[in-house]
Amino acid sequence: MHIACFNPQGNFDQHDSYWTQHPDFGGQLVYVKELAFAFDRLGHETIIFTRRIEDEDWPEFQQPEEVYAGTNVRIVRISFGGKAFLPKEQLWPFLYEYVEGIRQWYHQAGYLPDAVTTHYGDGGISGAIFQQLTGVPYTFTAHSLGAQKLEKLMGTGVSYESLDQQYQFTTRLAAERTAISQAMIRFVSTQQEKEQQYFHTLYRDLFNQHKKLPFIVVPPGVNQDIFNDKPQTHDQAVTESIQQVLRRDVAKERQHLPWVIASSRLDPKKNVTGLVKAYGEHSQLQECCNLILAVRGIDDPQADMHRLKNEEQQQLASILELIQTYQLAGKIGFVNLSGQQQLAAAYRETARRRGVFALTSLYEPFGLATIEAMACGVPVVVTANGGGQDILKKGNESFGLLVDPQQSAAIAEGIFSLMKDHVLWNTYHQKGLERVRSTFTWNAAADAYVKEMLKWKKKVQDKACQINVPDYFMKHESQHEDEFESIRARAAGIKSEHE
Ligand SMILES: O=c1ccn([C@@H]2O[C@H](COP(=O)(O)OP(=O)(O)O[C@H]3O[C@H](CO)[C@@H](O)[C@H](O)[C@H]3O)[C@@H](O)[C@H]2O)c(=O)[nH]1
Ligand SMILES: O=P(O)(O)OC[C@H]1O[C@](O)(CO)[C@@H](O)[C@@H]1O
Numbered sequence: 001m002h003i004a005c006f007n008p009q010g011n012f013d014q015h016d017s018y019w020t021q022h023p024d025f026g027g028q029l030v031y032v033k034e035l036a037f038a039f040d041r042l043g044h045e046t047i048i049f050t051r052r053i054e055d056e057d058w059p060e061f062q063q064p065e066e067v068y069a070g071t072n073v074r075i076v077r078i079s080f081g082g083k084a085f086l087p088k089e090q091l092w093p094f095l096y097e098y099v100e101g102i103r104q105w106y107h108q109a110g111y112l113p114d115a116v117t118t119h120y121g122d123g124g125i126s127g128a129i130f131q132q133l134t135g136v137p138y139t140f141t142a143h144s145l146g147a148q149k150l151e152k153l154m155g156t157g158v159s160y161e162s163l164d165q166q167y168q169f170t171t172r173l174a175a176e177r178t179a180i181s182q183a184m185i186r187f188v189s190t191q192q193e194k195e196q197q198y199f200h201t202l203y204r205d206l207f208n209q210h211k212k213l214p215f216i217v218v219p220p221g222v223n224q225d226i227f228n229d230k231p232q233t234h235d236q237a238v239t240e241s242i243q244q245v246l247r248r249d250v251a252k253e254r255q256h257l258p259w260v261i262a263s264s265r266l267d268p269k270k271n272v273t274g275l276v277k278a279y280g281e282h283s284q285l286q287e288c289c290n291l292i293l294a295v296r297g298i299d300d301p302q303a304d305m306h307r308l309k310n311e312e313q314q315q316l317a318s319i320l321e322l323i324q325t326y327q328l329a330g331k332i333g334f335v336n337l338s339g340q341q342q343l344a345a346a347y348r349e350t351a352r353r354r355g356v357f358a359l360t361s362l363y364e365p366f367g368l369a370t371i372e373a374m375a376c377g378v379p380v381v382v383t384a385n386g387g388g389q390d391i392l393k394k395g396n397e398s399f400g401l402l403v404d405p406q407q408s409a410a411i412a413e414g415i416f417s418l419m420k421d422h423v424l425w426n427t428y429h430q431k432g433l434e435r436v437r438s439t440f441t442w443n444a445a446a447d448a449y450v451k452e453m454l455k456w457k458k459k460v461q462d463k464a465c466q467i468n469v470p471d472y473f474m475k476h477e478s479q480h481e482d483e484f485e486s487i488r489a490r491a492a493g494i495k496s497e498h499e
Contacts, residue, residue, distance in 0.1 A: 001114045005049065006102070011029055013075065015060065016033070019339065020264070027369075028143045032119055035446055048075050049105075050077055078105070092168060095473065103133055115139070115453040117453075119141050124180070127140065129469055137460050150169050166311075173491055174473075174483065178469055178470060185214050187218050193365060198215070218452075234341060243255075250331065259350060260275075263295065266298075269361055271362045272319060279328065280328055281326070281408050288419045292346075296312060340372075347377075350373075360382075361383045362385065362406070363383070367383075370400075377429050380392070384403060400432060
């Protein structure tokens with residue numbers, strides 16, 4: 001089978017450049033690369049269609065095509081929206097151009113893909129346009145839907161107008177609504193994603209209109225060659241670099257303590273500030289462990305500040321303020337880990353010291369970081385908002401701790417309980433390893449994608465062309481104000497459904 005993956009954000013290259021070094025370089029890239037590699041292992045020809053960037057600051061994305069070494073997976077870069085790097089929020093007006101480029105690529109190749117998987121709202125709407133132009137149906141994998149991000153950010157007191165200006169929520173929601181309703185299949189990572197994330201009030205009506213919209217739950221995987229609990233030769237170098245950070249940032253008498261580790265992009269929704277605050281408010285927790293932040297490659301916050309984007313600078317400034325307020329200097333270290341190998345080594349060292357992984361996002365749609373830490377034997381304390389609910393619970397069984405990310409005391413108590421109770425720590429250490437091995441593998445994920453795509457393609461074949469993409473996402477940008485106005489009004493009026 002020939003599978004096309006639509007990822008217009010343009011950030012794929014075979015060296016995984018900038019992963020987590022920019023807000024657009026995170027889990028979606030990991031997910032699609034690993035899925036594509038697994039398709040390849042199953043013998044399916046796979047192309048990732050992404051954006052060509054001809055920008056001297058981003059030289060890695062310049063060539064029109066590239067093949068991942070050791071695989072047959074191709075990255076094909078389509079020129080659209082000019083040459084400069086653009087953050088994902090600025091790509092919306094150019095997606096028709098992206099799809100037209102893909103269509104021309106296939107025209108020259110003389111065939112069409114057997115299956116199209118699309119990713120994030122921008123990939124999803126591109127899949128719908130492609131189907132309108134060619135009749136080839138698509139699947140949609142959201143990774144992160146706008147409604148939850150919007151709801152949580154509005155909950156911090158920022159107005160819809162200003163969030164819309166920064167994140168283009170109105171356009172994103174409009175695109176997601178079409179991507180969701182027109183897709184042949186919606187692939188979700190958890191049952192929670194299907195039942196709660198897609199049934200948010202800003203999407204729910206779609207399921208009344210199109211009653212039979214199939215969802216398929218496909219748990220993502222972990223690359224267990226990287227994330228495992230077996231010591232590796234490069235671990236020592238990483239451990240030594242963390243030791244250096246400890247010697248530099250952490251008081252001498254505390255350097256032997258276990259630590260809590262957090263690792264993510266520096267995005268307000270990841271709520272790293274919530275974790276620092278929780279740690280700052282709990283003196284017993286401070287007594288028994290240090291806090292290690294592996295965010296955005298930051299090593300020395302003051303020196304690194306200038307290379308961050310504005311909103312990242314605000315996040316870092318808030319973290320530094322909290323460190324001052326709670327007098328945490330000497331208890332917190334910033335580590336610059338470059339790449340997943342180093343991250344895995346840091347997790348193994350965390351486990352060796354009987355530490356804990358924390359992910360306290362305001363909302364986390366799934367959280368590959370959680371299952372990667374578990375795969376290295378680190379017990380986890382994870383936000384109860386989002387997919388963590390399904391990762392860490394199965395019936396009455398539990399594989400880690402869920403906490404309310406807006407309750408500092410709950411975060412701190414969760415971590416403290418693991419630090420203090422050795423039996424609990426051992427239980428989650430062991431159960432985490434088993435949970436990942438039994439449930440989260442990329443081969444199983446790819447297998448499920450292929451089987452479902454073949455099955456559903458047969459079912460929709462006859463009506464493949466009958467889809468409905470609003471004009472404003474097709475090249476003639478007319479008549480969009482009324483519909484956008486209605487989405488804007490509904491979105492501006494949302495209140496947290498869980499308040
Ligand atoms: O120094 C680092 C730190 C992290 N990572 C990787 O970055 C990824 C982060 O992914 P995730 O924890 O899933 O977060 P997001 O970047 O926010 O990813 C989005 O997309 C994912 C895939 O669908 C979902 O799991 C998330 O919930 C969603 O927010 C992980 O694989 C990490 O290994 C690195 O490569 N280097
Ligand atoms: O914060 P958002 O806009 O909901 O999206 C999550 C982001 O994470 C990523 O998966 C990082 O790769 C992007 O695709 C996406 O831009």
